[in-house]
Amino acid sequence: xxxxxxxxxGLGLLLATVxxxxxxTNVKANIPFNFVVNGKTLxxxxxxxxxxxxxxxxxxxxxxDRKTSMFLAxxxxxxxxxxxxxxxxxxHGDRYFLSQIWEAGNAAGxxxxxxxxxxxxxxxxxxxxxxxxxxxx
Numbered sequence: 770x771x772x773x774x775x776x777x778x779g780l781g782l783l784l785a786t787v788x789x790x791x792x793x794t795n796v797k798a799n800i801p802f803n804f805v806v807n808g809k810t811l812x813x814x815x816x817x818x819x820x821x822x823x824x825x826x827x828x829x830x831x832x833x834d835r836k837t838s839m840f841l842a843x844x845x846x847x848x849x850x851x852x853x854x855x856x857x858x859x860x861h862g863d864r865y866f867l868s869q870i871w872e873a874g875n876a877a878g879x880x881x882x883x884x885x886x887x888x889x890x891x892x893x894x895x896x897x898x899x900x901x902x903x904x905x906x
Contacts, residue, residue, distance in 0.1 A: 793820050794818060794820045794828065794872065794879070795817070795818075795819050795820075795905065795906040796817070796818045796854055796856070796870060796872065796903045796904070796905060796906065797815065797816070797817045797818075797903060797906045798815070798816055798818075798856050798901050798902070798903035798904070799814070799815045799816075799901075800813055800814065800815075800816055800856070800901055801813050801901075802865050803865065804858060804865040804866065804867055805864060805865065805866045805867070805884070805886070805887070806830055806838065806840055806866075806867045806881070807838060807881075807884070808884050809838060811830070811832055811838075812832070812833070812834075814833035815832065815833060816830055816832045816833075817830070817831050817832075817906065818830050818856075818870060821839055826841050826842050826843065826844070826879070827839060827840075827841055828840055828841070828842055828870075828879065840881065841882075842870070842879035842880060842881050842882075843879070843880045843881075843882060844877060844879065844880070845869060845877070845878050845879065845880035846876055846877050846878070847876055847878070848876070849876065850874050850875055851871035851872060851874065853871075853873050853902055854872050854873045854902070854903045854904055854905050855870075855871050855901065855902050855903055856869070856870055856900070856901045856903055857869040857870075857871070857898055857899070857900055857901075858898070858899040858900075858901065859883075859887065859891075859897070859898065859899075860896070860897040860899050861887065861890035861891055861896060862890065864890060865899060866881075866883070866884070866887045867881055868880065868881060868898075869881070
């Protein structure tokens with residue numbers, strides 16, 4: 770009975786460790802244009818996106834000015850794992866909105882909710898997808 774209890778406890782700890790690892794995001798990208806995240810326009814430059822305190826859908830973004838902004842994202846998935854780590858932007862006219870974050874090898878990613886501003890712009894424009902390759906840190 771003790772062996773089964775220890776085996777079950779060990780399996781539980783292993784699963785908890787694996788799921789905690791799967792929820793950790795640390796992505797770095799050089800973004801060559803100004804873009805919008807969570808209603809804020811950020812300048813072009815090198816950015817790092819990370820999970821906040823192990824909370825799966827809370828992310829932070831820090832850029833060249835060393836300021837950090839936090840935002841919430843939703844889960845998204847594809848049938849096949851992403852081949853590359855990448856950020857996907859929606860372009861409306863001359864405005865870019867961070868839309869999705871994918872890590873190489875993962876079939877699950879993050880999708881940012883559309884702001885009211887982006888929804889309004891989408892009604893007047895056609896949407897273009899812009900992909901910026903990133904790297905895991």
